[in-house]
Amino acid sequence: MPAKTIIFDFGGVLVDWNPRYLYKKIFSSETEMEWFLSNVCTPEWNQAMDAGKPFAEGIAELCERFPGFKEQISAFYDRWPEMLGGEITAGVGVLSELKAGGYRLYGLTNWSAETIPVAYSRFDFLRKLDGIVVSGEEKVIKPDPEIFRILLKRYDLKPEDCIFIDDNQQNTEAADALGFETVLFSDATDLRNRLRSAKIEIETVSGATLS
Incomplete structure (x- = not known):
């Protein structure tokens, strides 16, 4: 693994x-x-x-x-x-590639507890995640450090072993301060390059390594 x-x-x-x-x-x-x-x-x-x-x-x-x-x-x-509006194919594509590579994947989202079931029913790719922390269920939102600590404790993770991807700079800065490696998401190409720089081997869904 x-x-x-x-x-x-x-x-x-x-x-x-x-x-x-x-x-x-x-x-x-x-x-x-x-x-x-x-x-x-x-x-x-x-x-x-x-x-x-x-x-x-x-x-x-x-x-x-x-x-x-x-x-x-x-x-x-x-x-x-x-x-x-649908899935963001750039992000979901990378998620699928990481899943094919055997990486542990988690979700950390600011989302209402009342509407997250709609997302679960609509987006099958969320089932690829090994665990999810939803702010509305925890009653604390990013960038509050507490929600990151909830994620770490619940899934027995260490921040130095984690890469956190978010499109909000306040959230990535909060994760940085806790010791996470972070990527401020902009597009799939930048994300793949940043992950490769972190020594992440990204696989295609069919299993071929992307160079």
Whole structure:
């Protein structure tokens, strides 16, 4: 078994999630949509659900603050699957290659406990992971060091033996500080090059080593 363990973020690395996939169907103009996502259902508001807040509670609070947008706010949960654009083939391809090479693979994601089952049912490649830590289930989110410690303890991992891949620099910096080797994800070519620099042998699904 290869010594290194590879840990993947989900959104932006393996899964294409974007609320705009839904809200472009709801709003008549991009300007209205962007205002709504910047002022009502903001990334910071969604992050609270990633940290374990129930959607019902978060939506109720916003509907009270923005009564003119109740239908649009409620859609954030009621039509949440429409925010999934599909898998990110660059990241999933590398994951499959690493699996073929016998590496231990884990997931560490900021994701609501209420919506992660949708991802599990839609994306078969998540079954290739040897374990997953979901922020909404733990009620702590990246870049908080505690969620990294939860991952390490649960799966008996050592940070110096792990490579953590994420598209968010704050998260990679937090992992760096704990002793992880990290890759800030941008594309498959850069990821493969960074992994090879870390002495990771990447295999194709058929088993042939990529040079």
